[in-house]
Amino acid sequence: ETGVTQSPTHLIKTRGQQVTLRCSSQSGHNTVSWYQQALGQGPQFIFQYYREEENGRGNFPPRFSGLQFPNYSSELNVNALELDDSALYLCASSLEGVGTQYFGPGTRLTVL
Amino acid sequence: AQSVTQPDIHITVSEGASLELRCNYSYGATPYLFWYVQSPGQGLQLLLKYFSGDTLVQGIKGFEAEFKRSQSSFNLRKPSVHWSDAAEYFCAVGADGNTGKLIFGQGTTLQVKP
Numbered sequence: 001e002t003g004v005t006q007s008p009t010h011l012i013k014t015r016g017q018q019v020t021l022r023c024s025s026q027s028g029h030n031t032v033s034w035y036q037q038a039l040g041q042g043p044q045f046i047f048q049y050y051r052e053e054e055n056g057r058g059n060f061p062p063r064f065s066g067l068q069f070p071n072y073s074s075e076l077n078v079n080a081l082e083l084d085d086s087a088l089y090l091c092a093s094s095l096e097g098v099g100t101q102y103f104g105p106g107t108r109l110t111v112l
Numbered sequence: 113a114q115s116v117t118q119p120d121i122h123i124t125v126s127e128g129a130s131l132e133l134r135c136n137y138s139y140g141a142t143p144y145l146f147w148y149v150q151s152p153g154q155g156l157q158l159l160l161k162y163f164s165g166d167t168l169v170q171g172i173k174g175f176e177a178e179f180k181r182s183q184s185s186f187n188l189r190k191p192s193v194h195w196s197d198a199a200e201y202f203c204a205v206g207a208d209g210n211t212g213k214l215i216f217g218q219g220t221t222l223q224v225k226p
Contacts, residue, residue: 004155006155031212033212033213033214035214040218040219041218041219042116042202042204042216042217042218042219043156043202043214043216044216045207045213045214045215048212048213050212055212056212056213058213090155090156092156094212100146100158100161101158101214102158103148103155103156103157103158104155105154105155106154106155108153
């Protein structure tokens with residue numbers, strides 16, 4: 001059974017640029033949730049995708065957007081990057097939107 | 113609003129000593145509760161979860177947690193800590209009565225002295 005994978009591992013961008021982060025869900029899972037973890041903080045829920053539709057969103061601006069593909073992998077897109085977007089971005093997969101979430105290793109984004 | 117509080121930001125224990133990490137939550141109904149562990153620069157690993165039933169739940173790596181509704185707590189315990197347990201520990205509650213959106217506490221950093 002393959003666990004949750006994320007790419008890239010690290011990323012450096014400059015303010016104003018756009019970034020795309022990728023996540024492959026655990027085998028058999030059809031739901032992906034994204035979280036932002038700033039340094040020294042707990043993860044904050046960004047949004048969830050279930051069967052290719054957004055299924056809940058946290059308190060993040062519209063420049064944070066996502067996609068889920070038919071194979072249940074997912075992308076997180078962030079436009080007009082700001083310095084405060086520097087964080088570890090975690091994705092988690094689960095089954096049917098309500099099961100236990102299993103996390104990937106994360107993507108460390110640095111915005112200069 | 114739902115929230116999770118981990119009162120201890122940093123805890124240091126000696127190897128072989130017992131451990132208790134505190135977690136208090138704010139939620140009106142029966143919550144779904146989780147403990148995750150995070151090693152430096154890594155993702156989150158699920159230690160244990162409480163959905164319903166027996167209020168004492170067993171997890172991996174010898175951890176257990178007890179759900180106490182009257183105290184709105186879900187404290188994590190381990191009888192004998194190993195050096196490899198040094199990490200960041202997060203308590204989380206499933207928001208809005210499901211596990212689709214997790215609300216996390218700020219985390220407790222555990223340091224283990226030899």
